[in-house]
Structures are given as C-alpha cells and as structure tokens.
Amino acid sequence: MAECSVSFTVNGRIQSVTVPPMKRLLDVLREDLNLTGTKEGCGEGECGACAVLLNDELVNSCLVPVRDASGARICTIEGVPAAGQLHRLQQAFIEAGAAQCGICTPGMIMAGLQLLSRCPHPTLEEIREGLSGNLCRCTGYMRIFEAIQNVAQSSE
Amino acid sequence: MYSKSMEPRIVGTAVPRKEAAAKVTGTAQYVDDVSLPGMLHGVTVRSGHPRALIRHIHFGDGIPWHEFTIVTARDIPGRNIVTLIFDDQPFLADGEINHPEEPVLLLAHENKDMVRRARQHVFIDYDPLPAIFDIDEALQAKTIIWGEDNVFKRYCIEKGDVDAVWSQADFIVEGEYSTEAQEQLYIEPQGMLATWDPETGITVRGSMQCPFYVQKALMPLFNLPAEKVRVIQQETGGAFGGKEEYPSMIAGHAALLAWKSGRPVKMIYDREEDMAATTKRHPSRTRHRTAVSRDGRLLAMDIEFIIDGGAYATLSSVVLSRGTIHAAGPYRCDNIRVRSTAVATNTPPHGAFRGFGAPQSLFAIERHMNKVARTLGLTPEEFRRRNFLRQGDSTATGQLIKQPLDLARLQQRALQLAGYADKLERFSRLNREGTRKKGIGFSTFMHGAGFTGSGERHLQSVVHLEARADGTVCVLSSMTEMGQGTNTILAQIAAEALGTSYEQVQVLRPDTAQVPNSGPTVASRTAMVIGRLVQSAALSLKEKLLQAALLQPGYTPEQFQSACREYICSIGPLKTSAQYEEPPGVHWDDEKYRGEAYGAFSWAVHVAEVTVDTVTGEIQLDDFVALQEVGRVLNPVLARGQIEGGVAQAIGYALYEKVVWRDGGMANNQMTNYIMPTAMDLPPIRVYFEEIPYEHGAMGAKGIGELPMDGPAPAILNAVENALGISFCHIPLLPEDVLSELSVAREAALDLAGSVV
Numbered sequence: 001m002a003e004c005s006v007s008f009t010v011n012g013r014i015q016s017v018t019v020p021p022m023k024r025l026l027d028v029l030r031e032d033l034n035l036t037g038t039k040e041g042c043g044e045g046e047c048g049a050c051a052v053l054l055n056d057e058l059v060n061s062c063l064v065p066v067r068d069a070s071g072a073r074i075c076t077i078e079g080v081p082a083a084g085q086l087h088r089l090q091q092a093f094i095e096a097g098a099a100q101c102g103i104c105t106p107g108m109i110m111a112g113l114q115l116l117s118r119c120p121h122p123t124l125e126e127i128r129e130g131l132s133g134n135l136c137r138c139t140g141y142m143r144i145f146e147a148i149q150n151v152a153q154s155s156e
Numbered sequence: 157m158y159s160k161s162m163e164p165r166i167v168g169t170a171v172p173r174k175e176a177a178a179k180v181t182g183t184a185q186y187v188d189d190v191s192l193p194g195m196l197h198g199v200t201v202r203s204g205h206p207r208a209l210i211r212h213i214h215f216g217d218g219i220p221w222h223e224f225t226i227v228t229a230r231d232i233p234g235r236n237i238v239t240l241i242f243d244d245q246p247f248l249a250d251g252e253i254n255h256p257e258e259p260v261l262l263l264a265h266e267n268k269d270m271v272r273r274a275r276q277h278v279f280i281d282y283d284p285l286p287a288i289f290d291i292d293e294a295l296q297a298k299t300i301i302w303g304e305d306n307v308f309k310r311y312c313i314e315k316g317d318v319d320a321v322w323s324q325a326d327f328i329v330e331g332e333y334s335t336e337a338q339e340q341l342y343i344e345p346q347g348m349l350a351t352w353d354p355e356t357g358i359t360v361r362g363s364m365q366c367p368f369y370v371q372k373a374l375m376p377l378f379n380l381p382a383e384k385v386r387v388i389q390q391e392t393g394g395a396f397g398g399k400e401e402y403p404s405m406i407a408g409h410a411a412l413l414a415w416k417s418g419r420p421v422k423m424i425y426d427r428e429e430d431m432a433a434t435t436k437r438h439p440s441r442t443r444h445r446t447a448v449s450r451d452g453r454l455l456a457m458d459i460e461f462i463i464d465g466g467a468y469a470t471l472s473s474v475v476l477s478r479g480t481i482h483a484a485g486p487y488r489c490d491n492i493r494v495r496s497t498a499v500a501t502n503t504p505p506h507g508a509f510r511g512f513g514a515p516q517s518l519f520a521i522e523r524h525m526n527k528v529a530r531t532l533g534l535t536p537e538e539f540r541r542r543n544f545l546r547q548g549d550s551t552a553t554g555q556l557i558k559q560p561l562d563l564a565r566l567q568q569r570a571l572q573l574a575g576y577a578d579k580l581e582r583f584s585r586l587n588r589e590g591t592r593k594k595g596i597g598f599s600t601f602m603h604g605a606g607f608t609g610s611g612e613r614h615l616q617s618v619v620h621l622e623a624r625a626d627g628t629v630c631v632l633s634s635m636t637e638m639g640q641g642t643n644t645i646l647a648q649i650a651a652e653a654l655g656t657s658y659e660q661v662q663v664l665r666p667d668t669a670q671v672p673n674s675g676p677t678v679a680s681r682t683a684m685v686i687g688r689l690v691q692s693a694a695l696s697l698k699e700k701l702l703q704a705a706l707l708q709p710g711y712t713p714e715q716f717q718s719a720c721r722e723y724i725c726s727i728g729p730l731k732t733s734a735q736y737e738e739p740p741g742v743h744w745d746d747e748k749y750r751g752e753a754y755g756a757f758s759w760a761v762h763v764a765e766v767t768v769d770t771v772t773g774e775i776q777l778d779d780f781v782a783l784q785e786v787g788r789v790l791n792p793v794l795a796r797g798q799i800e801g802g803v804a805q806a807i808g809y810a811l812y813e814k815v816v817w818r819d820g821g822m823a824n825n826q827m828t829n830y831i832m833p834t835a836m837d838l839p840p841i842r843v844y845f846e847e848i849p850y851e852h853g854a855m856g857a858k859g860i861g862e863l864p865m866d867g868p869a870p871a872i873l874n875a876v877e878n879a880l881g882i883s884f885c886h887i888p889l890l891p892e893d894v895l896s897e898l899s900v901a902r903e904a905a906l907d908l909a910g911s912v913v
Binding site: 030037043077078081099101103128 | 183185189395793
C-alpha cells in the first residue's frame with residue numbers, strides 16, 4: 001500500500017509520519033510515535049480503551065484512519081499531566097480506587113476529561129452517559145463515577 | 157497479634173494502590189507495550205473443525221513463505237503436551253483435531269499485517285469425524301471423544317443417608333437449573349513476548365496469573381531445566397481466571413517461534429481470537445431433589461451437578477470439585493448427596509473463571525430454596541432462617557463450622573438495608589396495574605477461600621522478604637497483580653507487621669528467576685494464605701532486628717529503616733522467608749471427599765431489585781445490596797472495588813452475556829454482539845461488610861475476590877420471579893426468554909378463562 005505523509009499535533013507537539021493512509025490512528029500513536037498509553041481492547045470501537053481527544057472530541061482511535069487526523073489536534077493520556085503534575089482527575093482516580101487492572105483507565109480518563117470540559121458539574125446520569133462508550137470489566141464503574149463526582153464537586 | 161505500641165496503622169486503611177500512578181498516566185507496561193529489536197509477530201492457524209483428522213497442510217500462492225518462520229507439531233523439541241493436570245492437550249494438533257479453535261500451525265514475520273494476511277492462506281484438508289456439543293450428547297456416549305466414556309471426572313459427596321429419608325418427608329421438591337458459558341472479557345487480550353538464547357534458554361513475558369504454571373508447561377516442551385525457562389509477568393489488564401491456564405499455551409507458541417527463528421516473537425491475540433479460542437466459564441446443569449418436613453426443616457438434599465468441560469481436561473476436575481462442595485449452599489442438613497460429573501464436548505476447553513464452579517451450583521441451590529419455600533408456604537427468608545448453618549454445624553463434606561456464624565442476622569441486616577419488607581408490600585400493590593412489574597429477591601451464600609482440601613498442603617507456598625540498604629523492604633512472591641490489589645495488600649500487611657511505612661515496602665514483579673513459588677494467583681488465596689506468609693516472614697525479619705539489638709520496642713518507621721541499613725552494613729543480608737503450614741485440626745480425605753474443604757468460608761447476602769417491562773421483556777436493575785462477612789477488610793476501597801466489580805460481572809452473567817455456539821465454536825466472538833454491562837446498565841451497587849477476623853488469615857483476612865460472583869444471578873432471578881410470578885431456571889435470562897414465558901403464561905390464562913366460561 002502506498003504511504004503518505006500526515007501531520008498533526010499530538011499533546012501540543014507537531015508530528016509528521018509517513019505511513020499507509022488507512023493505518024489506524026491507534027497504531028500510529030503506539031507504533032510510530034511510541035505513545036503506548038493508548039490501549040487496544042477490541043479493535044472495533046466498542047470498548048473505548050483506545051479513546052483519545054481529536055480536536056476536543058472523544059474518538060476511538062482504532063476507528064480513525066490516520067489520514068482523517070491530518071491537521072488535527074490530538075490529546076492522548078501522555079498529554080494529560082501538566083508540568084509533571086498529575087491532573088486532578090488522575091489524582092481522583094487514584095483516591096477513589098477507580099483504576100484496578102488499569103487497561104481501560106487511559107481511555108476512561110480521556111472520556112472523563114471530555115465530559116468535565118463540556119459539563120463541569122455532571123449529574124450521575126450524565127456521568128453514566130458520558131462513560132457509556134468505555135467498558136470496564138473490573139470496577140463495576142462505581143469507583144469511576146465517584147472519581148468524576150469528586151472532581152466536579154471540588155471545582156464548585 | 158499487635159503489641160500495644162503497634163496499633164494497626166496501615167491494614168484497614170485505604171492506602172492508594174501501589175501501581176496507581178503508572179496506571180492513570182498510561183505508563184504501566186502491558187505486554188503489547190513492550191517491543192524488542194528484531195522482533196517478529198506471531199499468529200496461530202486454527203482448525204476450524206470441531207473434530208477431524210488432518211490430512212494435508214498446504215500453503216497458498218501469493219505469500220512469500222520463505223520469509224516466514226513456520227512451526228508445526230513436528231518441530232517441537234520436547235513433549236507436545238500443555239502440562240497441567242491430565243496430559244491430554246497438545247500445544248499443536250498432531251494429526252487429530254478436537255475443537256474448532258485447536259492450534260495447528262504457527263507463523264511469524266516481522267510485518268504484522270503480512271503475518272495476519274498469510275494466516276488466511278494456509279489451507280488444511282481434513283477428514284471430519286462425528287462431534288458432540290452438549291452435556292446430554294456427552295453422557296449418551298454414542299460418540300466417544302475422550303477416554304472411555306467422555307467423562308473427565310466424577311465426585312460423590314455423601315453425608316448421612318439420603319435414601320432413608322424420602323419416605324418420611326412431608327414434601328419432596330424437585331428442580332432443574334442450568335447456566336451457560338461466560339467469557340471473562342478482561343479488556344486486555346492475551347499476549348506473550350518470547351526470546352530464545354542458546355546460553356540462557358527461553359524467556360517469556362506476558363499477561364498472566366500464574367508464572368510458575370507457564371514455566372512448568374514450557375520445561376517439558378523444550379526439555380529444559382527450570383533455570384533455563386524464565387517467565388516474567390507484565391502488567392496484566394484483567395484476568396478473572398481467564399489467564400490462569402491459557403497463557404501456558406500462548407507462551408509455548410511464542411517460545412516455539414522464537415526458538416525456531418532465533419528472534420524475539422510477540423504474539424498478541426485480537427479480541428475475536430481471544431474470545432473464540434481461550435477458556436470460558438463451564439456451562440452447567442444441576443438437578444435438585446429435596447426432602448423437607450412440614451415445619452420447614454431440610455431433611456435430605458440429593459443433588460446432581462454436571463459441567464461441560466470442552467475438548468480437553470484442563471482444570472475441569474478442579475472446577476467440578478469446587479462446584480460440588482458449594483452445591484448444598486450455606487444450609488444445615490444431615491443427609492446430603494452430591495453426585496457430580498465433568499464431561500467432554502468438542503468445544504474449546506472451558507476453564508477457570510472467578511467463582512470456579514461455585515456460581516453454577518450456587519445459582520441452582522439459591523433458586524431451588526425459593527421453590528422449596530414456596531411449596532411449604534413459607535417466605536424465602538423464613539425458610540432459609542430455619543435452615544442456615546451455624547457455628548458448630550457441619551457442611552456437606554462434614555467440615556465443622558468453627559468460626560462465629562450468624563447468617564440469620566446477616567440476612568436480616570441485608571434485607572433491612574434493601575428495604576425488603578416495605579418494597580415487597582409496595583410492589584405487590586403497584587404490580588396490579590401497568591406493564592412494568594417490580595420485584596425484589598435475594599440470595600444467601602458462601603465461598604471457600606484457598607485451594608480445596610489438601611491443595612494448600614501440596615502447594616507448600618513460599619514467600620521471601622528482603623531488606624535493602626536504603627531501608628526499604630521487598631516482598632518476593634509469585635502472586636500476580638491483575639487489578640485485584642495484590643501489590644497493595646501484600647505491602648500493607650508487610651508494612652504493618654514490620655512497623656515500617658507503606659511507602660517503604662516494595663512488591664517485586666513476579667519473575668521466576670527472582671521470586672519463590674508461592675503457588676498460583678487463584679482461588680481467593682492471595683490475601684488469606686499468601687498474605688499470612690508475608691506476615692510471618694515480616695515478623696521474623698523484625699525479630700532479627702530486635703535480636704541484634706538494632707531496634708527497641710516502640711520504634712518508629714524511621715528507626716526501622718535505619719536499623720535495616722545498619723544490619724546490612726554490619727551483619728550482612730537481611731532476608732527471611734515463610735512457608736505454608738497447615739492450621740492445626742485440618743483433615744481432608746481425597747478419596748471420600750470429606751473433611752475441611754477450605755481453611756475458611758466468606759459469607760454473603762445479596763439483594764436485587766428489578767423492574768421487568770412486560771412489553772419488551774427487558775429487565776432493569778434498580779438497586780443492589782451486597783452485604784458480606786469476609787474476615788478483616790485489609791483495604792476498604794480495594795475491597796469495595798472487588799465486590800462492585802464482581803457484582804457487575806455477575807449481573808452480566810445473569811442478564812446479558814450469552815455465548816452463541818455454532819458447531820462447537822463461539823459465533824458471537826466480538827464485543828459488538830457479546831454484551832457486557834456498560835456504565836448505563838448497572839444499578840447503584842451498595843456494599844457493606846461485616847468483619848469477623850479469621851485467626852489463620854493475614855491480619856484476620858479471608859478471601860474476597862470470587863465471592864461476589866456467586867450471589868447476584870440467583871438474587872436477580874428470585875426478584876424476577878417476585879415481579880412476574882414466573883420461575884426462570886436458566887441463565888442468562890434475556891428479554892426474549894422473558895417474552896416467550898410471558899406469552900406462555902398469557903395463553904394459559906386465556907385457556908383457563910375459556911374453560912371457566
């Protein structure tokens with residue numbers, strides 16, 4: 001397959017890769033940019049382990065051909081801490097016990113951040129809906145709801 | 157257990173998970189996050205036939221086969237058997253196929269896309285053989301696919317004399333209950349990365365529960381001694397039993413490709429392959445025949461429990477054992493017989509999954525107890541109250557309940573927390589109208605912690621503790637962290653017993669070259685059994701410092717750390733170890749299946765509240781109360797997370813998760829059409845603990861991880877029965893099942909109305 005050059009911003013840095021245009025954004029992040037914090041759980045957009053922010057929208061990077069990300073602003077879990085400090089949502093995940101095996105956690109945090117940015121004080125129903133594209137098999141979600149609620153409350 | 161100056165400071169508190177920061181920043185290294193120079197990607201070519209003889213393998217055109225490493229059964233340097241319990245399962249099929257996902261051939265190439273494409277161009281010709289797909293076909297034995305009679309294992313527990321009771325019983329109540337397969341569905345698919353070096357041998361790293369199982373399986377595969385097979389656990393993204401045995405298979409495959417190619421080989425399953433090929437929960441069928449007196453006493457319980465093990469024996473005998481021992485539930489009865497069988501079918505082998513046979517047999521007893529109560533005209537809670545095991549009673553295997561146990565009180569508290577009595581009354585009023593019917597139901601149950609019977613004695617688990625010159629202490633064990641909190645609780649126990657700080661204890665990643673064999677990370681044994689060894693080794697280490705007069709009682713964590721430093725500088729290495737010793741008074745007879753089946757049981761009552769939509773058949777959970785007695789709670793946040801996660805997984809088992817089989821293979825092996833609960837589907841899960849410290853457990857802890865898998869399914873179906881007046885005896889209970897029974901009930905009502913007219 002012919003390769004093409006694609007440029008975008010990842011976690012604030014401009015990146016260029018030369019890859020097949022249909023290569024999944026997930027694989028480009030993991031293999032070409034060595035950003036392995038974004039995980040593959042199902043490869044068909046069901047589990048959300050590969051969720052990243054693309055121009056501030058939550059997307060499953062396993063469903064995005066890299067050419068569709070051309071010129072986009074991408075944020076992955078590696079871009080979440082600021083100035084070496086954990087984001088308060090990450091801190092809340094630790095305190096509430098929201099990360100168990102941790103494989104869904106990066107995607108869950110991206111979903112949580114996106115939810116809080118568009119809805120800083122979500123109701124429990126809004127939290128459930130905001131996370132409904134991200135599957136977790138360990139926690140039963142309750143600890144994750146609590147982490148997000150704690151962040152929302154602390155910002156009042 | 158504690159001196160006055162050493163009030164517990166760490167155990168019982170919600171210290172943060174050891175590896176939490178790595179997990180929330182995405183820096184935790186799972187196997188697919190690791191790459192090595194020159195690495196190849198490996199794939200497995202599978203049979204696609206339930207049962208057949210391999211006639212010929214040929215390779216299609218258009219693929220540069222000379223660039224590939226190809227391994228078949230003929231390449232295997234040692235024994236082509238996955239070592240576990242019975243020697244029946246090959247790493248690669250050698251002539252004969254026994255299920256549709258049987259590995260036949262391995263391919264590796266440096267280009268991941270190329271190797272995946274190549275897999276489609278390997279063609280295998282077969283001579284098909286007759287195959288069998290369910291418990292009935294296996295027992296009929298018209299076609300024999302395993303051994304002489306398709307039976308992996310049978311057990312019989314006999315207490316008292318069941319047959320002497322039937323004639324004296326006021327009522328005899330019979331029932332049949334069945335459960336289907338369930339996929340573990342850890343979010344990280346299975347994977348391994350193997351390297352081969354002629355000097356040092358095989359090294360595999362990957363996602364797994366039991367590094368020493370993998371080592372034990374690879375040694376005969378390559379005819380190598382233990383020191384030349386090194387197994388390292390990477391961060392493991394969920395397991396739930398699914399990574400107990402199958403990792404040996406993948407590790408063997410990756411290692412064979414690495415050995416043949418001389419290059420590192422990574423083998424990561426995609427979701428579809430993982431769901432189709434790896435083990436699932438055993439389907440089951442349970443029949444109960446129960447004798448009761450008019451005043452509501454259990455006189456005799458005759459139970460037949462059968463599980464479908466799939467094509468190879470794997471862990472079926474042990475799963476059957478646990479299911480058998482739990483089959484009579486938490487009830488006192490002088491006459492109990494449990495006859496159980498694990499049979500072979502031509503599906504991929506079923507295996508370990510949280511609960512390990514107990515969720516199946518407890519589903520049956522907890523549905524059946526409601527049926528018996530109804531027959532007697534008693535409420536389910538009153539009937540149970542009259543028959544609960546109490547301290548001093550004995551279980552089905554004759555195990556004496558030595559610990560304080562008051563299930564009647566536990567039941568009462570759970571029902572109060574759920575608002576049970578009020579809701580029963582309110583729902584029966586509400587349900588007279590409308591199409592949405594509400595119901596509430598519960599289950600009462602137990603789970604035995606640790607290996608069954610003589611298992612822990614045979615394992616002889618060992619842990620080491622080692623202080624470093626900087627004053628930190630390392631815990632060395634083969635217990636794996638897979639999300640359940642091993643690293644954290646072992647560090648808490650060590651820190652508490654040592655009198656140092658939680659931060660100053662490190663738990664080493666399991667690596668067979670560095671840690672002792674503490675047995676497998678299964679059976680809710682980590683906290684109770686291995687935690688206890690950590691506690692003992694820690695007390696010995698502290699004792700060494702006290703005896704060397706480097707510490708005085710009442711020391712601070714800082715003084716402890718400097719004492720370690722001084723000991724190592726002036727005396728030498730500071731290491732201790734502990735090995736499992738059976739608590740006194742524990743007897744188990746493997747032949748008669750009698751005695752102390754488990755060191756301890758944890759006990760629980762779960763209450764479910766549902767709304768059933770009689771138009772769509774949909775069952776919505778409105779509330780869930782989980783009350784359990786698990787000994788001392790070591791970390792309240794982790795413990796809560798274990799219960800919530802287990803309940804969620806069990807809700808999936810009860811209401812959503814159906815494996816659709818086609819010719820022995822899973823037809824819906826995708827997350828799109830195998831449905832697990834999302835954040836939208838679950839009720840509030842309200843978790844409560846009672847703590848009765850267990851004297852032989854670590855700091856009083858008993859097992860916790862599997863318990864919450866056992867109770868939700870029967871509680872939910874009991875609630876559905878309360879809502880609709882229809883008794884369902886099979887899980888998963890899907891909307892279409894509800895609708896079909898509702899239409900049967902409607903027709904029956906119409907017939908009745910017609911006959912009255």
